[in-house]
Amino acid sequence: MNIRPLADRVLVKPVEAEEKTASGIIIPDSAKEKPLKGKVLAIGNGTKDEEMVVKEGDTVLYGKYAGTEIELDDVKYIIMRQSDILAILN
Numbered sequence: 001m002n003i004r005p006l007a008d009r010v011l012v013k014p015v016e017a018e019e020k021t022a023s024g025i026i027i028p029d030s031a032k033e034k035p036l037k038g039k040v041l042a043i044g045n046g047t048k049d050e051e052m053v054v055k056e057g058d059t060v061l062y063g064k065y066a067g068t069e070i071e072l073d074d075v076k077y078i079i080m081r082q083s084d085i086l087a088i089l090n
Contacts, residue, residue, distance in 0.1 A: 003072065005044040008082045010054055012038035012062065013075070037061055037089070038078065046082075054082060059089040 005011050015037045039059055046052040054060060067080025 003042060003070075003077070003079075005042055005079060007044045007047050008050045008052065009044045009079055010040055010060075010082055010085065011042040012060065012067070012078045012080065013041055014038040014078060015059075036064060041077070043082075050082065052082060054085060054088060060085045061087045061089065 003011055037059065040054050040056055042056060043052050043054060062078075062080060062085050066084035067078040070077050070079060
């Protein structure tokens with residue numbers, strides 16, 4: 001990975017949005033909702049005031065408007081603060 005987040009930031013790869021509903025209806029790209037779940041790929045070192053709780057490999061839930069989307073090698077990622085993460089899924 002060529003990206004290393006700084007301070008209390010986390011690099012997340014969003015989980016792909018569903019392409020079909022349970023009844024088999026195909027959802028067009030324009031109607032797909034932004035995924036709110038992703039996998040943590042890299043974390044910063046934290047700050048003196050905030051210890052890093054999430055770790056690489058965690059699956060997390062985050063807010064709809066959390067972080068900044070970036071694209072590297074045609075793959076979309078989100079860089080966000082650890083405080084933008086709502087929960088860690090087990």
